[in-house]
Amino acid sequence: MxxxxxxxxxxxxDLKLRLSQVAQAEGTTEAAVIRDALAAALDARALTKPRLxxxxxxxxxxxxxxxxxxxxxxxxxxx
Numbered sequence: 001m002x003x004x005x006x007x008x009x010x011x012x013x014d015l016k017l018r019l020s021q022v023a024q025a026e027g028t029t030e031a032a033v034i035r036d037a038l039a040a041a042l043d044a045r046a047l048t049k050p051r052l053x054x055x056x057x058x059x060x061x062x063x064x065x066x067x068x069x070x071x072x073x074x075x076x077x078x079x
Contacts, residue, residue, distance in 0.1 A: 009034070
């Protein structure tokens with residue numbers, strides 16, 4: 001088992017009641033239910049790192065810096 005670190009979480013009464021009920025129904029501890037739920041929630045929020053290159057290399061030089069307003073209008077940015 002991995003080394004655990006203790007933390008404190010403040011829960012509203014209704015959430016604490018549901019936590020107790022789930023733990024009892026599953027025959028496990030509240031801490032185990034919290035760990036499982038937190039791991040699932042964090043996995044669902046996992047951020048993906050962008051892969052390089054961000055754009056397809058074309059060999060052409062870009063003039064986006066000079067045409068910033070035009071490019072933003074073309075892409076619909078800010079509408």
